[in-house]
Amino acid sequence: MSNPGGAPIHKDQLKAKYIGTGDADMSKYEWVTNMHRDTYASHVGHYDQMSYYAVAMNESVGRTKRDFLEKMLMPCGRPVVGGKEEGYEKLLNS
Template sequence: MSTPGGAPIHKDQLKAKYIGTGDADMTKYEWVTNMHRDTLASHVGHYDQLSYYAVAQNESIGRVKKEFIEKMLQPCNKPPVGKTVAGDGI
């Protein structure tokens, strides 16, 4: 991967720019949490999707947006207890 000027981007720079890209040490819980946050952020950022959810839930758009933003804090319940190894099937 490179910049528009043609200079290559180092892997560490890419990870610093895009936090959810992950690495070999990332647990399943961290990966799923990043995916949920990205999805919720997309719903909040796209007004048409947000209004669709508001109509489907019979709520105001502002309330649905607030609920999605609050859910982004901890989208997958509490993290698992103890140290886990990536790929251990949590």
Template sequence: MSELRHTANAQIAQLHARYTGTGHADITKYEWITNQHRDTSSSIVGHPALLQYLAIADGETTARTKFELTERMLHPCGPPPPKEDD
């Protein structure tokens, strides 16, 4: 049983190391929302049909839309909130 638990913990740690946006027990709401916005933006940039659809809807070129989405990934939800000291 202990070996199974150790293996499961190792797999979870490997998953978190590979995919930073998977979250964990202590993730804040800001971090979770930021990961969601970054995932959405990267998905749109990575799928040319979605990028073209969004560009047409915004009345911009696809290159401009791709640039704006990529720039927005830096701080998709604004600056992080101040940390609370316990």
């Protein structure tokens, strides 16, 4: 990748600019959380989508926007405590 001037952009600079840019060490929870937040931000940012969801849920646009913004705080619930294997076992057993 490069910027408009033609100079290459370093991976650390890219991660600093775009928070949701993942890497190989990113957990499944982090990845899914970033995807949900990006989706909610897109819905809130586009008025047509927001009004569509408001009509579908029979709510006002402001209330729907507030609900989506609140869901952005913890879109996937609490993070799994422990290692990856422990977390998967807890999810499977619950």
